[in-house]
Amino acid sequence: MVKKEARRVVIFSENYRIEGYMYLIPGARIVDELNKNIQFIPLTECVIYDKDTSLEIDRVNFMVVNKNMISLVFPPEEIA
Numbered sequence: 001m002v003k004k005e006a007r008r009v010v011i012f013s014e015n016y017r018i019e020g021y022m023y024l025i026p027g028a029r030i031v032d033e034l035n036k037n038i039q040f041i042p043l044t045e046c047v048i049y050d051k052d053t054s055l056e057i058d059r060v061n062f063m064v065v066n067k068n069m070i071s072l073v074f075p076p077e078e079i080a
Contacts, residue, residue: 011065012072020046030073040064
């Protein structure tokens with residue numbers, strides 16, 4: 001089994017902003033995970049917000065996000 005590291009990410013879809021942890025192979029970039037030949041990205045410790053109002057909708061320990069629904073993804077430390 002390959003050991004992966006938790007990396008905090010912010011994901012935007014058409015209606016939601018999701019903050020949670022994506023798991024990457026050490027040294028890998030977020031884009032490397034997105035370029036894999038898989039349809040869904042697993043995330044843990046997620047907080048789901050309404051994209052327009054920023055109101056918290058839900059918190060879940062685990063979810064998968066369809067890559068086709070992602071419009072933007074970045075690590076939160078990149079926010080200026």
